[in-house]
Amino acid sequence: QTRYSSAEVERVRVTKCRMSGQLRVAVVGAGGAGLCAARHILSRQGVFRPPVVYELSSAVGGTWVYEECTGCHENGLPIHSSMYRDLRTNLPKEVMMFPDFPFDPQLPSFLPHQEVLRYLERYSQHYGITPHIRFETVVEEVKPVTMETGEGKLTWEVTSSGGQCGRRTETFDAVFVCNGHYSDPHLPSIPGLEHFKGTLLHSHSYRYPDPFAGQSVVVLGAGPSGLDISFELASVNAQVTLSHGRPPAVPPAPRSSRPPVCRVLKDGAVQFQDGEVAHPQVLLLCTGYRFSYPFLDPTQLGLQVQTHLVSPLYKHLLPPACPSLFIVGVCKVICPFPHFHSQVQFALAVLEGTVSMPSKAEMEEEVQREMERKLAEGVKPQHLLNLEWSQWEYYQALAGMGGFSPPPPVTQSLYEEVRQQRQRHPQKYRQLNYRLISDTQWEEVELQPNR
Numbered sequence: 001q002t003r004y005s006s007a008e009v010e011r012v013r014v015t016k017c018r019m020s021g022q023l024r025v026a027v028v029g030a031g032g033a034g035l036c037a038a039r040h041i042l043s044r045q046g047v048f049r050p051p052v053v054y055e056l057s058s059a060v061g062g063t064w065v066y067e068e069c070t071g072c073h074e075n076g077l078p079i080h081s082s083m084y085r086d087l088r089t090n091l092p093k094e095v096m097m098f099p100d101f102p103f104d105p106q107l108p109s110f111l112p113h114q115e116v117l118r119y120l121e122r123y124s125q126h127y128g129i130t131p132h133i134r135f136e137t138v139v140e141e142v143k144p145v146t147m148e149t150g151e152g153k154l155t156w157e158v159t160s161s162g163g164q165c166g167r168r169t170e171t172f173d174a175v176f177v178c179n180g181h182y183s184d185p186h187l188p189s190i191p192g193l194e195h196f197k198g199t200l201l202h203s204h205s206y207r208y209p210d211p212f213a214g215q216s217v218v219v220l221g222a223g224p225s226g227l228d229i230s231f232e233l234a235s236v237n238a239q240v241t242l243s244h245g246r247p248p249a250v251p252p253a254p255r256s257s258r259p260p261v262c263r264v265l266k267d268g269a270v271q272f273q274d275g276e277v278a279h280p281q282v283l284l285l286c287t288g289y290r291f292s293y294p295f296l297d298p299t300q301l302g303l304q305v306q307t308h309l310v311s312p313l314y315k316h317l318l319p320p321a322c323p324s325l326f327i328v329g330v331c332k333v334i335c336p337f338p339h340f341h342s343q344v345q346f347a348l349a350v351l352e353g354t355v356s357m358p359s360k361a362e363m364e365e366e367v368q369r370e371m372e373r374k375l376a377e378g379v380k381p382q383h384l385l386n387l388e389w390s391q392w393e394y395y396q397a398l399a400g401m402g403g404f405s406p407p408p409p410v411t412q413s414l415y416e417e418v419r420q421q422r423q424r425h426p427q428k429y430r431q432l433n434y435r436l437i438s439d440t441q442w443e444e445v446e447l448q449p450n451r
């Protein structure tokens with residue numbers, strides 16, 4: 001195989017490809033992130049070939065494809081979606097949307113999951129993405145080939161199976177990893193858990209509250225799923241104890257609150273950190289998800305993949321050692337679709353060569369500095385990827401470097417409004433409806449009676 005001796009040679013080759021419209025890009029996954037990547041690649045046809053989008057299921061939408069069954073499909077592949085039956089979005093559609101593709105204005109602001117799926121299907125059709133998706137095709141391996149340069153590896157071999165062609169390996173200039181981050185349950189290590197005699201499940205496999213009517217349930221974790229599911233369970237008269245380690249972010253709800261579970265005793269009782277014990281019939285782990293890239297070898301990419309952290313990723317997106325692979329959407333506490341929209345455009349600007357990129361060492365240093373700053377500020381290691389307030393600055397930075405527009409200021413101001421409403425009225429905030437007036441203004445509106 002050719003060995004490229006210098007970054008310059010690589011740049012010449014990439015420039016040649018760019019000029020002849022030949023850059024080949026693989027996209028793993030046709031959820032929100034993968035569709036967004038494909039949409040922007042297709043809009044730059046002078047530079048890129050149409051992408052190959054690999055999707056292991058037979059539909060677009062990823063997380064938003066609700067599946068009633070849990071466990072595995074008939075073909076042995078695990079169920080991907082963690083969606084529950086009655087889920088309504090926790091962001092209003094005016095914030096949630098891709099900035100250039102609004103939801104149907106007739107819909108309420110907080111949507112049932114079916115509407116988000118419809119939106120993504122419409123997005124895929126509108127931008128002509130669907131013909132470029134290889135459904136029922138699993139990416140098994142993504143491997144950098146050995147053409148090392150001063151700045152990274154140049155091409156990628158993607159091995160997939162299924163679909164019409166069976167197992168095959170294809171070569172690409174860049175890869176967008178968009179396989180989702182809410183599929184592989186994180187199971188905390190709780191000493192004595194094997195003694196628990198009741199029903200043990202993770203929120204990944206929770207669908208609706210009916211089977212738990214009247215039962216005593218300890219819900220472990222007070223993130224968005226833990227809170228939502230607690231309310232659902234309370235609505236069928238389950239006796240819910242919400243066990244969590246954070247200061248109560250929401251006012252009292254129809255459930256009691258306890259510190260984290262620290263162990264399960266030999267008689268099956270659950271013990272909390274304050275010494276109290278309970279004998280719940282159900283222990284429901286709303287303890288989040290692990291990062292999981294079964295088709296990548298992290299060490300080949302100079303990456304460490306831990307339960308809550310993938311590092312180093314320059315701009316939370318690309319491994320400094322391999323700057324033509326992009327892992328989209330690893331950050332938490334964000335507006336996912338606007339986030340993908342910014343990351344994807346930045347990534348394409350990197351590939352187009354319009355972003356002036358630091359050296360590998362400089363990128364690594366920046367990531368390290370940023371992590372140390374957060375840890376010094378008291379951020380817990382498992383929250384290093386939570387952006388929350390800093391997401392707006394982040395989008396500005398990507399947009400400034402990549403030469404595109406960040407999400408409009410109205411996204412931020414409405415997001416902040418909804419965040420406060422959610423804290424004040426965790427059960428009612430979804431009844432509100434909004435309308436965007438301009439890029440900077442929104443207003444609260446009454447729904448028309450026919451909606």
Ligand code: FAD
Nearest residue numbers: 029031032033055056062063089090138139179180182336
């Ligand atoms: P996914 O939607 O998970 O898509 C990944 C795709 O990759 C899937 O289609 C999968 O089949 C495919 N794939 C995986 N591995 C392979 C492989 N090896 N080969 C081929 N294909 C593969 N966001 C909001 O904005 N608002 C909300 O209200 C909201 N609520 C949520 C509620 C729940 C319960 C969950 C779990 C998430 C919620 N989110 C919400 C976040 C949501 O995950 C994002 O909005 C977004 O849909 C994630 O898109 P994604 O493309 O990163 O991942």
